[in-house]
Amino acid sequence: MTHPLFSLAGRRALITGSSQGIGLALAAGLAEAGATVILNGRDPERLARAVETLRAAGHEAGMVAFDVTDGGAATEAIDRIEAEEGPIDILVNNAGMQHRAPLEEFPEAAFDALMALNLKAVFTVSKAVARHMLPRGGGRIVTIASVQSALARPGIAPYTAAKGAVANLTKGMAADWGPRGLQCNALAPGYFDTPLNAALVADPDFSAWIARRTPAGRWGRLEELRGACIFLASDAASYVNGQTLFVDGGMTATL
Template sequence: MSIKLFDLSGRTALVTGSSRGLGRAMAEGLAASGARVVLNGVSPDRLAEAEADMRAAGFDVLTAAFDVTDEAAVLAAFQKLDQDGIQIDILVNNAGIQHRQPMMELATADWRRVIEADLTSAFVIGREAARRMAERGRGKIINIGSLTSELARATIGPYTAAKGGIKMLTRAMAAEWGELGIQTNTIGPGYMLTDMNEALVKNPEFDAWVKNRVPMRRWGKPEELAGVAIFLASDASNYVNGQLIMADGGIAAVL
């Protein structure tokens, strides 16, 4: 089997929420495998910093600043890409938020905010990318789920519902778009060292719980998602469709 199966040269990847964290790590991994990467976020300053860093590393990088929960902004962003002659071959639906609160105390507005950011945005952006991929007869969509795509934990109800929805959205996309040459899969990260989890990492009790619960006895590093993303974005995964691949250190595999 040739390593060229993993070569992404000549392909363009849009990674949402990629100015930092897991999105940035996956964007760097795709770029290192030859892809041109379109970084996305809502902070122009963070995007500019990420773009500069990746360009300095020799990567081919563009930026598209838009809020993934604003459908009009999403449509405008894709129209701008069309006008500029930029075809998205790979989409990584990574952008998302967290809200920790017991459900009995949870406001409906906060529920909807998480669902819109973590689930609805993946549908809207995935739909727009797929419409264009279908015209070319090929494409890769990678939705970012979570350990909570399979398992629940108290105080993160809307996030759990959204990430469970991502798993089933992926299957729905695979069912409808597979015959069009589009493969859609999900990556399910476990407990990762990200800004979103900073408070948990700094909590000695929770930190100890993670390290005792995960068979590898440590938190995951953002860059450890890059290999899975490269696989799912490349020709190496051309017959992989509708799957949830956990990158969780084994936590979901054990009691």
């Protein structure tokens, strides 16, 4: 039986970038805790398949396809959900991308695209949802940060910059919106076996480095992110605001 502090029964959650990987895993976790989940992405067919997977498991799930980097489209979609389906109680900002290149060769267009999806979209989607949450005096915003919010590796400097900014934007949201009833926190995964990391998972040298560098001695499993997300989205985190919770097997705690 779920402890009542962690129950999400009767709540509606919008998860961006949730047709696969971390986003879909988090959506499944929130649904398991009782939430009705709305998946988001740009590919309606892929979203529909993900929704069917959740429904087959007995969960309440729907979908809304829009590009989170388009502020107008995001606002229109969120306003429509609020008007036609009901309040969005929980927002999980998960949509993101990676581009690897030496910093001196990093394409400007790739930098701009990465910042638009990993950082600006967090601002635009959070603002669009907060416009509805604030008059109600409550809501939960969980933004997906990264170990790269605190650490850097060669070849991904712009990603590191974006995820560092995401952690600080989360603090800013808590400062602005916390006094009006919103809890805004970040969840920072370590190295997880996801489609975004497929090339790294397939590299035996990198996987060996993960095993040596991480006290847990392995890649993270997607289901290991669910509990942290449920916590931050639930009443159990009612006095937690502006924080970044690292779920990284101990990587950021060790040298």
